[in-house]
Amino acid sequence: MLDIKWIRENPEALVEALTKRGQPASVASSTVDDLIAKDEARRAHVSKLQEAQERRNAASKEIGNAMRNGDSALAEKLKAEVADIKGFIQDGEGLERELDKALDGALAVIPNIPLADVPVGKDxxxxxxxxxxxxxxxxxxxxxxxxxxxxxxxxxxxxxxxxxxxxxxxxxxxxxxxxxxxxxxxxxxxxxxxxxxxxxxxxxxxxxxxxxxxxxxxxxxxxxxxxxxxxxxxxxxxxxxxxxxxxxxxxxxxxxxxxxxxxxxxxxxxxxxxxxxxxxxxxxxxxxxxxxxxxxxxxxxxxxxxxxxxxxxxxxxxxxxxxxxxxxxxxxxxxxxxxxxxxxxxxxxxxxxxxxxxxxxxxxxxxxxxxxxxxxxxxxxxxxxxxxxxxxxxxxxxxxxxxxxxxxxxxxxxxxxxxxxxxxxxxxxxxxxx
Structure with a gap:
């Protein structure tokens, strides 16, 4: 399996490799675009999850501060926010697994990259x-x-x-x-x-x-x-x-x-x-x-x-x-x-x-x-x-x-x-x- 980070940084090199292996250039380009799109969707979602986890941790601390200050209204508001974030994270982790599976499945059918000295040919x-x-x-x-x-x-x-x-x-x-x-x-x-x-x-x-x-x-x-x-x-x-x-x-x-x-x-x-x-x-x-x-x-x-x-x-x-x-x-x-x-x-x-x-x-x-x-x-x-x-x-x-x-x-x-x-x-x- 190829490294998605390498693909992200070298999309043209993968298109060239797939073309050398016999794929039409348009198909190779579309394949690489699809891989990058799947990776971007996964990374964007993971970023949202990380932000949600950071906000949950911060809100939990704010709840403690509000309760110490006797601001029960703010504490209840923050508790509701934390509950919503927990629900989002739970659902989000399921979606993350689906996005990982989709990307891994797409990577699993991509062939290896030929070395530079391998002769280019059809058969x-x-x-x-x-x-x-x-x-x-x-x-x-x-x-x-x-x-x-x-x-x-x-x-x-x-x-x-x-x-x-x-x-x-x-x-x-x-x-x-x-x-x-x-x-x-x-x-x-x-x-x-x-x-x-x-x-x-x-x-x-x-x-x-x-x-x-x-x-x-x-x-x-x-x-x-x-x-x-x-x-x-x-x-x-x-x-x-x-x-x-x-x-x-x-x-x-x-x-x-x-x-x-x-x-x-x-x-x-x-x-x-x-x-x-x-x-x-x-x-x-x-x-x-x-x-x-x-x-x-x-x-x-x-x-x-x-x-x-x-x-x-x-x-x-x-x-x-x-x-x-x-x-x-x-x-x-x-x-x-x-x-x-x-x-x-x-x-x-x-x-x-x-x-x-x-x-x-x-x-x-x-x-x-x-x-x-x-x-x-x-x-x-x-x-x-x-x-x-x-x-x-x-x-x-x-x-x-x-x-x-x-x-x-x-x-x-x-x-x-x-x-x-x-x-x-x-x-x-x-x-x-x-």
């Missing part, structure tokens, strides 16, 4: 490539997509998954199920032993306020799954970013507790409401999938360097797996709602003959911390500041499985196990059809 075609790693080999005519290979091996079953749960689910069996498990374990071991992250096993069901904290609510409610919970509900996490980042919600950390680096391997659940017709075959876009998440919680000065560090950690997964990839900076029109800057890592899929996203690493500034009321106390400073948060995939396990299957496929339909995964595969070096 993925305007993203800027930073680097390519690994050699993309010429595509032989026998190369197939992952689902063709998996079904031919008899270890990837979409038909039975549909009987169980419908579209966008997969049943993995035997050696492919073990390979997916090996990938997740390898990534966790790498991030915890080599990259300095602390492993966490978080809840998979979270409250609405937790989803709000990492900006899934209210804007992306249709992309979430919910289950009833007493008189309320709980949401299935769309990514472990949600519980990991919220571990510091409503807390004040000491400066020496930073940076905090957390990782988790969890199932993730997404309704894919906005993806009708996209990637309907195979495992690329699922309602349920596994992902290793990386979260960093840092001070303001460390955030940009931490972003590059996190990207390096995610890239290292693919380097060790021997998978070709490229890293791009997302343009303003393709960037996520809560991000200030995002690096996407796209792995090469020879079956599709293209790069596809496998990790997205974003720096969010204090945008999420304001929603969570998460702060830190810098050394040698009396006050507190909002924390800065970052999140990234390290990496999506299902998509890593796809990439391994396609990049390590052989002409006979078998799949060679990457060397770095051999310790997790019980001596198996190749997956073959029985």
């Amino acid at each position: 993925e075609n305007d993203n800027v490539e930073l680097r390519k790693v690994g050699k993309v080999m010429p595509r032989p005519n026998w190369v197939r997509e992952h689902f063709e290979i998996g079904e031919a091996l008899g270890l990837m079953d979409f038909e039975r998954a549909a009987k169980l749960s419908g579209a966008r689910f997969t049943v993995l069996k035997g050696q492919l199920a073990r390979l997916e498990r090996a990938l997740g374990q390898f990534m966790l071991d790498l991030h915890t032993t080599e990259h300095g992250y602390t492993e966490v096993q978080p809840p998979l069901l979270v409250r609405d306020e937790v989803l709000f904290g990492t900006n899934q609510l209210p804007k992306f409610e249709e992309d979430l799954f919910f289950v009833p919970h007493g008189d309320s509900r709980l949401g299935l996490i769309p990514t472990a970013e949600v519980p990991l980042t919220n571990l510091v919600r409503e807390e004040i950390l000491a400066g020496d507790q930073l940076p905090m680096r957390l990782t988790a391997l969890t199932p993730c659940f997404r309704s894919e409401a906005g993806s009708a017709g996209r990637d309907t075959r195979g495992m690329l876009r699922q309602h349920q999938f596994y992902k290793v998440e990386l979260v960093s919680i840092v001070d303001a000065e460390s955030a940009l360097a931490e972003h590059d560090r996190m990207t390096d950690c995610a890239e290292n997964v693919l380097k060790l797996l021997g998978l070709p990839f490229r890293t791009v900076v997302l343009c303003t029109g393709d960037m996520g709602f809560g991000a200030r800057k995002t690096h996407d890592i796209e792995v090469w899929l020879p079956g599709q003959n293209t790069y596809r996203e496998i990790s997205s690493c974003s720096v969010c500034g204090d945008f999420q911390a304001r929603r969570m009321d998460a702060r830190y106390r810098p050394k040698e400073e009396k006050g507190t500041r909002f924390l800065h948060t970052l999140n990234g995939s390290g990496v999506a396990v299902g998509r890593a499985l796809i990439a391994v299957i396609e990049n390590y496929q052989n002409e006979d339909g078998s799949v060679t196990i990457p060397e770095v995964l051999l310790p997790y595969m019980g001596g198996l070096t190749k997956i073959e059809a029985k």
Whole structure:
């Protein structure tokens, strides 16, 4: 969430940011005008309440003076005035809550401000490539997509998954199920032993306020799954970013507790409401999938360097797996709602003959911390500041499985196990059809 004080002082900067993100200038200007109007109405009302409280306190003292002076008529008049003021304050506090709610609701759907060096553009075609790693080999005519290979091996079953749960689910069996498990374990071991992250096993069901904290609510409610919970509900996490980042919600950390680096391997659940017709075959876009998440919680000065560090950690997964990839900076029109800057890592899929996203690493500034009321106390400073948060995939396990299957496929339909995964595969070096 953005700081309303900053918006009040920099309305043109917010209009420019919203325009860069794809809003028409007239809409962006109207949005900012509405925010400022709501803020002015709230501030004017709060000022009236403060004046009323000051007058009530002064009148109460005047009542005492009048009674000491024997002026009962004046005392009764002042008592009536105080009663009226108390009624106004009571009603006014209710209105204040309504005005706060209206302003907070309007702020909650405003996206984050892109950093100055983020390329301006409309969609993925305007993203800027930073680097390519690994050699993309010429595509032989026998190369197939992952689902063709998996079904031919008899270890990837979409038909039975549909009987169980419908579209966008997969049943993995035997050696492919073990390979997916090996990938997740390898990534966790790498991030915890080599990259300095602390492993966490978080809840998979979270409250609405937790989803709000990492900006899934209210804007992306249709992309979430919910289950009833007493008189309320709980949401299935769309990514472990949600519980990991919220571990510091409503807390004040000491400066020496930073940076905090957390990782988790969890199932993730997404309704894919906005993806009708996209990637309907195979495992690329699922309602349920596994992902290793990386979260960093840092001070303001460390955030940009931490972003590059996190990207390096995610890239290292693919380097060790021997998978070709490229890293791009997302343009303003393709960037996520809560991000200030995002690096996407796209792995090469020879079956599709293209790069596809496998990790997205974003720096969010204090945008999420304001929603969570998460702060830190810098050394040698009396006050507190909002924390800065970052999140990234390290990496999506299902998509890593796809990439391994396609990049390590052989002409006979078998799949060679990457060397770095051999310790997790019980001596198996190749997956073959029985």
